[in-house]
Amino acid sequence: MSDHGGTLMVACNTITLSVTHTYNAAPCAVYDAWLNPEIAKRFLFASDEGRVIRADIEPRIGGHFLVIDRRPTGDAVHYGVFLELRRPRRMVFCFSAAEHDHNADRIQIDIEPLSEGTRLTLSHEMCAEWGHAEEQTRAGWIHVMDGLERELEAMHVINVPGHVAQASSEPSKASAP
Numbered sequence: 001m002s003d004h005g006g007t008l009m010v011a012c013n014t015i016t017l018s019v020t021h022t023y024n025a026a027p028c029a030v031y032d033a034w035l036n037p038e039i040a041k042r043f044l045f046a047s048d049e050g051r052v053i054r055a056d057i058e059p060r061i062g063g064h065f066l067v068i069d070r071r072p073t074g075d076a077v078h079y080g081v082f083l084e085l086r087r088p089r090r091m092v093f094c095f096s097a098a099e100h101d102h103n104a105d106r107i108q109i110d111i112e113p114l115s116e117g118t119r120l121t122l123s124h125e126m127c128a129e130w131g132h133a134e135e136q137t138r139a140g141w142i143h144v145m146d147g148l149e150r151e152l153e154a155m156h157v158i159n160v161p162g163h164v165a166q167a168s169s170e171p172s173k174a175s176a177p
Contacts, residue, residue, distance in 0.1 A: 012127035043147030
């Protein structure tokens with residue numbers, strides 16, 4: 001047990017679940033998407049039936065994030081504090097949802113470059129008392145990772161033609177009299 005500012009905190013037995021996803025994108029693009037509020041609000045904790053109404057992200061060690069997804073059953077609040085940020089390889093944050101914010105979970109994201117693309121491995125450490133929600137939690141992270149893939153693909157589709165058009169139009173401008 002430790003004393004933090006007069007509040008007694010009791011350690012809990014933990015379980016860890018891991019989810020891995022491979023993206024056809026550079027490690028920096030995968031990493032940066034998590035920290036960009038405009039991108040993150042389209043995939044981070046966004047449910048199919050809800051709408052993210054707020055995504056505040058302060059991407060620094062000790063910085064906070066707050067994502068609120070307005071769902072038919074009420075607002076789902078997701079809150080965290082960044083513990084480690086090592087672009088583009090690792091991100092660690094404590095995480096809590098309104099339902100069980102008495103003990104923050106620990107999330108570690110490791111990003112590994114592959115010969116083609118990037119592998120992201122997310123490890124979620126939570127109190128064993130929430131073990132009954134392990135599969136639901138895993139499904140939630142898979143949903144987040146699938147959403148991130150859609151966002152990265154959309155950015156790639158939008159960006160590539162612009163770069164091709166710029167590259168092909170610049171030589172003609174340079175050769176113009």
